[in-house]
Amino acid sequence: xxxxxxSSRYLVKxxxxxxxxxxxxxxxxxxxxxxxxxxxLGLRLIYFSYDVKMKEKGDIPEGYSVSREKKERFSxxxxxxxxxxxxxxxxxxxxDRETGEQYFGPGTRLTVT
Amino acid sequence: AQKITQTQxxxxxxxxxxxxxxxxxxxxxxxxxxxxxxxxxxxxxxxxIYQGSxxxxxxxxxxxxxxxxxxRKSANLVISASxxxxxxxxxxxxxxxxxxxxxxGSGTKLNVKP
Numbered sequence: 001x002x003x004x005x006x007s008s009r010y011l012v013k014x015x016x017x018x019x020x021x022x023x024x025x026x027x028x029x030x031x032x033x034x035x036x037x038x039x040x041l042g043l044r045l046i047y048f049s050y051d052v053k054m055k056e057k058g059d060i061p062e063g064y065s066v067s068r069e070k071k072e073r074f075s076x077x078x079x080x081x082x083x084x085x086x087x088x089x090x091x092x093x094x095x096d097r098e099t100g101e102q103y104f105g106p107g108t109r110l111t112v113t
Numbered sequence: 114a115q116k117i118t119q120t121q122x123x124x125x126x127x128x129x130x131x132x133x134x135x136x137x138x139x140x141x142x143x144x145x146x147x148x149x150x151x152x153x154x155x156x157x158x159x160x161x162i163y164q165g166s167x168x169x170x171x172x173x174x175x176x177x178x179x180x181x182x183x184x185r186k187s188a189n190l191v192i193s194a195s196x197x198x199x200x201x202x203x204x205x206x207x208x209x210x211x212x213x214x215x216x217x218g219s220g221t222k223l224n225v226k227p
Binding site: 031033035040041042043044045048050056058088090092094096099100101102103104106107 | 117119122146148156157158160163165204206208212213214215216217218219220
C-alpha cells in the first residue's frame with residue numbers, strides 16, 4: 001500500500017514563527033504536492049514538485065516555500081506564520097503518468113494564534 | 114476562470130437511491146485526466162474513479178460511474194444504490210499540463226438519509 005505520512009496531525013504556532021511541515025512517501029513517486037483545504041474553497045494547490053530539487057508554484061504560493069532534497073520527502077515552510085494561514089494542510093504524491101492518481105497524507109491541522 | 118466547478122455545495126439522497134454529483138471543467142489541453150475523491154469526516158482523501166480525456170467509454174468502479182461528456186466539459190459522478198457510508202465530501206479534480214498539475218473543485222457534501 002502506498003503510504004504518505006505527515007509529521008504532525010495537529011500543530012499550534014504563534015504569529016511570526018517559522019513553521020515546517022514534513023511529508024514523506026514510500027512509493028518512489030516523482031510528483032509531490034502541498035494543498036491547503038478551507039471550508040467552501042476545496043483544495044488549493046500551494047506548490048508541487050516533479051523531481052528532486054524541482055518545484056513549481058501552485059495557485060496560492062504567497063507566504064510559503066518548499067524544499068525537496070530527497071525524492072521521498074517534500075517540506076512546506078511558512079517563513080513567518082500568520083493567522084490567515086490557519087488551515088488544514090494536505091500533502092499528496094503521484095506517479096508521473098497519465099492515470100497517476102494522487103495519494104494523500106492524513107493532513108496537518110495548523111492553528112496560528 | 115475556474116478550472117473545476119462543482120455547483121452543488123450540499124446534497125441529500127435517500128438510502129438505496131442513485132445520486133449524481135455535478136462537475137464541469139475548463140481546459141484547452143487535449144490530454145487531461147479527471148478524478149473523483151471522497152473525503153469522509155475522518156479527513157482522509159480516498160480515490161474513487163478516473164477518466165482519461167481520450168477514453169471512449171465512461172469509467173466505472175463498482176457503484177461509481179463517471180458520466181463523461183467531453184463536448185460539454187462535464188464529468189459527473191453517479192453513485193448507484195447509495196449507502197449510509199457514502200455520506201462524505203466529494204471532490205472532482207483534473208490533471209493537466211506538462212507537470213501533471215492537479216486542480217480541485219470546492220466539493221459537494223453528500224448526506225445519505227436512512
